[in-house]
Amino acid sequence: MFNNMTLSDSAKQEADLPGCVLLIVGMVVVAACFFLAMSLVQFQPTDQPLVTLVASNLEQSGVENPVTAVLLNFRSYDTLLEVAVLLIVALAVMPFSLQDTRLPFIKVSEPIERSLVLEAFLRWLLPAIVVTSGYLLWTGAALPGGAFQAGALLAGAGILLLLAGHHSFNFNALAARLLLVVGLAMFLLVGAGVVLSSGIALAYPVAMAGTLILVIEVAATITIAAVLVLLFCALQIEPLGPQPNRVEKEKHL
Amino acid sequence: MTQALLYGVFGIALFGIGLFGVLAIAHVVKKILAINICGVGVFMVFIANASSGAAPDFVPHAMVLTGIVVAVAGTAMALSLVVRINALEKPEEDA
Numbered sequence: 001m002f003n004n005m006t007l008s009d010s011a012k013q014e015a016d017l018p019g020c021v022l023l024i025v026g027m028v029v030v031a032a033c034f035f036l037a038m039s040l041v042q043f044q045p046t047d048q049p050l051v052t053l054v055a056s057n058l059e060q061s062g063v064e065n066p067v068t069a070v071l072l073n074f075r076s077y078d079t080l081l082e083v084a085v086l087l088i089v090a091l092a093v094m095p096f097s098l099q100d101t102r103l104p105f106i107k108v109s110e111p112i113e114r115s116l117v118l119e120a121f122l123r124w125l126l127p128a129i130v131v132t133s134g135y136l137l138w139t140g141a142a143l144p145g146g147a148f149q150a151g152a153l154l155a156g157a158g159i160l161l162l163l164a165g166h167h168s169f170n171f172n173a174l175a176a177r178l179l180l181v182v183g184l185a186m187f188l189l190v191g192a193g194v195v196l197s198s199g200i201a202l203a204y205p206v207a208m209a210g211t212l213i214l215v216i217e218v219a220a221t222i223t224i225a226a227v228l229v230l231l232f233c234a235l236q237i238e239p240l241g242p243q244p245n246r247v248e249k250e251k252h253l
Numbered sequence: 254m255t256q257a258l259l260y261g262v263f264g265i266a267l268f269g270i271g272l273f274g275v276l277a278i279a280h281v282v283k284k285i286l287a288i289n290i291c292g293v294g295v296f297m298v299f300i301a302n303a304s305s306g307a308a309p310d311f312v313p314h315a316m317v318l319t320g321i322v323v324a325v326a327g328t329a330m331a332l333s334l335v336v337r338i339n340a341l342e343k344p345e346e347d348a
Contacts, residue, residue, distance in 0.1 A: 017277055025276045033269035040261045040298070050312045070315035082319045089326040093333045148318055224322065231329035235336065 062209025064142040071146065072213045076202045080191065083183045083220055086227045090180050093234040100172035111165025118164050129157040137221050141210065147217040151224025158229035171230050180230065183223025187216050257305040264297030281338070285331045292324045 017025070054066050054074065061069035071079050133153040140146030161167050170176065190212050191202040198205055204212045267290055274287025296317045303313035 017279075022277050026273055029269050029273045029276070032272075033265050036265045036268070037262050040265060040302075041258065043302070048306045048308070048310050051306065051308050051310050054311050055308070066311040067314045067318065070311050071318065075312070075315060078316065078319050082323055085323050086326055089330050092330055146318075148322055228325070231326070235329060235332050 060206050062213055065140060068140050068146050072216060073204065073209060080187050083187055083223060086224065087181060087184050090227045090230050093231055094171055095234055097172050100170050101174065103170050103173060105170055105173040105175040107168045107170060108166055113165065122160055122164050126157055129153055137217060147220040148224060151221040154221065154225035155228030158225060159232050169229065169233055179222055179226040183220040186219035190216055257301045260301035261298050264294045264301060267297060268294030281335050285328060289328060296320060
């Protein structure tokens with residue numbers, strides 16, 4: 001839809017800056033970048049305490065991949081807040097409608113335009129994406145991978161499904177709302193639950209850390225995928241596929 | 254000049270390009286794009302610096318991974334505001 005937005009729409013009220021101001025702004029930016037680059041050249045990392053801290057505590061984290069260990073154990077507050085940010089953005093962007101809450105999450109209908117190539121391709125690709133996403137999630141414990149990569153891949157599958165035009169998602173459905181909150185809910189539940197054993201929120205007991213991280217990651221993957229697909233849906237003015245509202249309006253006319 | 258330093262300097266250059274865009278361009282969608290370029294530059298500096306020592310530092314890796322997702326979410330939020338502004342600016346055409 002941003003292709004259709006004429007570039008003069010927003011520019012008509014606030015015109016571009018005059019040339020001399022642009023020149024000054026450009027010079028200031030170049031000077032600032034030069035200063036930053038010089039300080040980067042002169043920067044000498046003497047000792048890296050975090051490197052040894054991560055390496056020496058990796059065994060207690062429950063996973064072998066140091067990035068996953070940092071994300072979901074050592075600095076899990078960051079990730080918790082990130083999932084919360086995703087939920088807040090989802091709430092801000094979501095097209096709320098009380099009437100749609102009882103409709104199903106996924107609606108299947110005949111697309112306006114059929115793309116045979118995309119449809120045939122998707123039949124092969126979608127299962128592969130889902131399996132690969134699951135693999136990325138599982139392998140995140142030891143190798144590069146994890147909830148974010150798996151969630152982004154799964155969201156790509158959802159967006160491809162939307163583009164094919166057969167399916168449309170209704171994020172006001174109860175099932176969709178559950179998908180959007182399950183990541184944060186599971187994270188909070190586990191984080192609060194471990195208080196019983198260790199006394200500190202989000203401090204997993206060493207023996208169960210791997211399992212708890214996997215549980216959180218599965219839930220986070222689902223939420224990340226759902227939120228990303230929701231963001232894609234919410235930013236479309238012209239929905240892909242069938243447009244029931246428009247048809248109804250035309251009937252009334 | 255090491256590889257990490259090269260990536261870092263180009264990250265700063267990307268940051269500068271984005272910063273100039275944010276300051277100089279009036280169009281809001283382009284401004285959002287410029288903020289994204291800015292963010293990518295910051296991520297690049299972070300990652301490049303993480304690998305400059307003897308062993309790679311994984312804490313910046315995790316922070317950038319978090320930052321990417323938050324940046325996507327922030328971009329979507331900004332774009333939805335743009336859509337709203339656009340709808341409010343020409344209400345008579347929508348009706």
